[in-house]
Amino acid sequence: MGTVFSFDVRGGEPGAVRAALEAAVAALHRADVMFSTYRDDSQLSRLARGELTLPECDPEVAEVLELGAAAERVSEGWFSTSYRGSLDPTGIVKGWAAERAARLLRAAGATGVNVNGGGDVQLLGTPGTGRPWRVGVSDPLRPGGLAAVISAAGADELSVATSGTAERGDHIVDPRTGRPAVTDLVAVTVVAPSLTWADCWATAAFAMGSRASLTWLESLPNVEALLITTADEIHCTEGLPHHLT
Structure with a gap:
C-alpha cells in the first residue's frame, strides 16, 4: 500500500490484544501483497491479466x-x-485495510483503538475515561501548521481521511479523462464512522472540485468534510463544527 501504519491501542486483556495486534499487522501485510499493482504475482495483477477468475481469488x-x-x-x-483501463482498486484498499485492522483489535477487547494509515485514521472507543480521540488536520498551505483538530467526543467510531496534493503531488486522477484531476482544491478531509468510505469520499470529492463536492458531501449521511482551495479558502459541511475542538 506504499505507506506506514501505526497503532495506538488501549485497554483489554494484554494477551488477547497482543495476539490481535499480530493478526492485524499480518492482515495488513497480506492485503499489501494481495492488492499490489507493482507485483506481477499479486492476485490483483493476475486477475487483471485474466490468469485468475474472481472466484479463484481470496474472498477479500x-x-x-x-x-x-x-x-x-x-x-x-x-x-x-x-x-x-486497468483494474486498480488501490484507492479503497488502504482505508478498508486500516479499518479492518482496527476492528480486529476492538473485537479482541481493546477499549480504545487508533489505527493510522499514512495519515488516514480509524478511531474506535476512547483512549481513556472522559478523554476522546483527537486528530490534527495538516494545513497544506502552511507546512507544520494545522487547519483543524477533529474530536471523536460522543462517537464510538470515527474516521478522518484526507486527499490532496500536498504530500504526493498530482496523484488523484479524474476518472473521465484518466489524467490528474484539474481542481480548485488543495485538500479535502472527510469525517465519517468508516475509514473505508471516508477515504473513498475524500478522493472523489477532490476530483469533483469544491462547488460540486460540497453539495454532494452534504447529501451523504453521517459524513462531514473540510475543503481547502488553492486560493486559501476554507469550506465545510454544515455539521463539521460539531467535530471540531
Missing part, C-alpha cells in the same frame, strides 16, 4: 471490488476502481 478481493463498485455508484463515477 471480491469484497474490495464490491465496495469499490458501490463507491463508484454513490459518487456517480468520480471514484473508480480502474486506472487507464
Whole structure:
C-alpha cells in the first residue's frame, strides 16, 4: 500500500490484544501483497491479466471490488476502481485495510483503538475515561501548521481521511479523462464512522472540485468534510463544527 501504519491501542486483556495486534499487522501485510499493482504475482495483477477468475481469488478481493463498485455508484463515477483501463482498486484498499485492522483489535477487547494509515485514521472507543480521540488536520498551505483538530467526543467510531496534493503531488486522477484531476482544491478531509468510505469520499470529492463536492458531501449521511482551495479558502459541511475542538 506504499505507506506506514501505526497503532495506538488501549485497554483489554494484554494477551488477547497482543495476539490481535499480530493478526492485524499480518492482515495488513497480506492485503499489501494481495492488492499490489507493482507485483506481477499479486492476485490483483493476475486477475487483471485474466490468469485468475474472481472466484479463484481470496474472498477479500471480491469484497474490495464490491465496495469499490458501490463507491463508484454513490459518487456517480468520480471514484473508480480502474486506472487507464486497468483494474486498480488501490484507492479503497488502504482505508478498508486500516479499518479492518482496527476492528480486529476492538473485537479482541481493546477499549480504545487508533489505527493510522499514512495519515488516514480509524478511531474506535476512547483512549481513556472522559478523554476522546483527537486528530490534527495538516494545513497544506502552511507546512507544520494545522487547519483543524477533529474530536471523536460522543462517537464510538470515527474516521478522518484526507486527499490532496500536498504530500504526493498530482496523484488523484479524474476518472473521465484518466489524467490528474484539474481542481480548485488543495485538500479535502472527510469525517465519517468508516475509514473505508471516508477515504473513498475524500478522493472523489477532490476530483469533483469544491462547488460540486460540497453539495454532494452534504447529501451523504453521517459524513462531514473540510475543503481547502488553492486560493486559501476554507469550506465545510454544515455539521463539521460539531467535530471540531
